Each structure stands twice: as C-alpha cells, then as structure tokens.
Amino acid sequence: MFMINIDIEKCTGCEECINICPVEVFQLGPDGKTDPFQAGECVGCMSCVEVCPVQCIEVVEM
Numbered sequence: 330m331f332m333i334n335i336d337i338e339k340c341t342g343c344e345e346c347i348n349i350c351p352v353e354v355f356q357l358g359p360d361g362k363t364d365p366f367q368a369g370e371c372v373g374c375m376s377c378v379e380v381c382p383v384q385c386i387e388v389v390e391m
Contacts, residue, residue: 331371332389337362339385346377346386 333354342361354371358364363386365371377386 330391331368331373332391333365333368333371333377334387334389335363335365336385336387339383341383343382345380345382349376349380351376 337360340362342357342363344357344363346363347355347357351374352367352370352372354365354367355363355377356366358366371388373388373390375388378384378388
C-alpha cells in the first residue's frame with residue numbers, strides 16, 4: 330500500500346501525473362490542482378514522481 334502526498338502550493342496543474350499514471354490514480358480537482366482521488370489503487374511505480382516538473386509529489390510505501 331502506498332500513500333501519496335501532494336504539495337498543493339507547488340502543483341501547477343500541468344496534468345503530467347494524470348497522463349502518465351497507469352492505474353488512473355489522479356484527476357484534476359476543482360482548484361485546478363492534481364487530486365489523488367484513487368490513492369488506494371497506487372502500485373508504487375513512481376512515474377508521477379519522475380514526471381512532475383515541480384517535484385510536488387511524494388509516494389511513500391506504508
């Protein structure tokens with residue numbers, strides 16, 4: 330199981346994490362920022378962490 334932390338202050342809403350996630354964990358929230366609405370589906374591939382241009386995503390194994 331993985332926990333996803335988003336630094337909303339840093340997030341620009343670029344949607345890179347949304348586009349790269351193989352299990353569709355993310356969606357764009359009403360504030361225009363990424364929302365890991367299905368965090369329980371995360372497989373820990375770290376693609377979102379690697380692709381984020383502002384490094385606002387942290388994935389931690391629990």
